[in-house]
Amino acid sequence: MTIERAKPNVIEVRRVHRLVARAAGLPDVRAEVEANHDENRWWPTTIGDPRVRMLAAGWSTRVSYRMVKTYAGVITSAEARGFDDLVASTDAEMASLVRPLGLPQTRIDYVRSLADLLQSWEKEGVDPTTAEAADLDALIFDFATRVKGASYKVAQCALLTARGYHCGIIPVDSGMVSKLAPFLGITLPSGAVAHERMRHVLEAVVHARSAEFRALITANEYQVTVPEGVEPTWWVHLVLIYFKRLYLNGPSPQLCRRRPACPKAVGCAHPTRIV
16 A cells, blocks of 8 residues: 555646755755765765664654764664664663663664564565665555554655665655645645655656756755766755755744745745744
8 A cells, every 4th residue: 555646736846846946045055965965964875784774764763953973873883783683682782772862662663673574575575775666655655554663754764765865765854744845835634644745746846857956956056966867856855854944943034924925935025024
């Protein structure tokens, strides 16, 4: 079972493209994107084992930005132990490892159920790192359903990190559902499925305007590496996630209160007082 992909309408495509074009030109957004594009602080490419990358995606939940160094240290320790050794450890041993992140039992349950899912996939001949793109929706649904403490947003991140930044998945966090979607005038269903619907919209927009998004990278002189032949989904994700963090979480007084009707988003001639 998967969430049916609904095609975004013309207005949604235009609004997402316009916002990315505007946000990409903001210096603070650009700085964050460049700092996290080729080597992400949360999901570094230095982690060789895709199972540990999926572990890292789950353990990053409920961890604030100010704890990123602590989180990185825990993930480094987990990688040094190795996934199999970690799964074979006692709950007390694993709790000692994850205690700096909080919620030790939740993180333990996540790892053990992740190990069960991966074992099941192996028996079924499913390799999440190489599965066809058409199967990703099913894998994300399976992951969200069977891994304890996971959700659609965690499953999206886990499959993204397992496959690599440029695999075509645009993960959607809670703020992208509750703040970014309304800012764009995108109506989402209630509940956890909103994360999948928003992902489908964003991925479809990038697919429809891939060349235009690549042109924005060049026009704004971004110092990032996007491999040839792939859609710039990772870059678009980072532009949107950091725009959301820097301008919507506050929200910033620079925001136009006439969004989504005003395409400029910030720095327009409209009154900027949030009402």
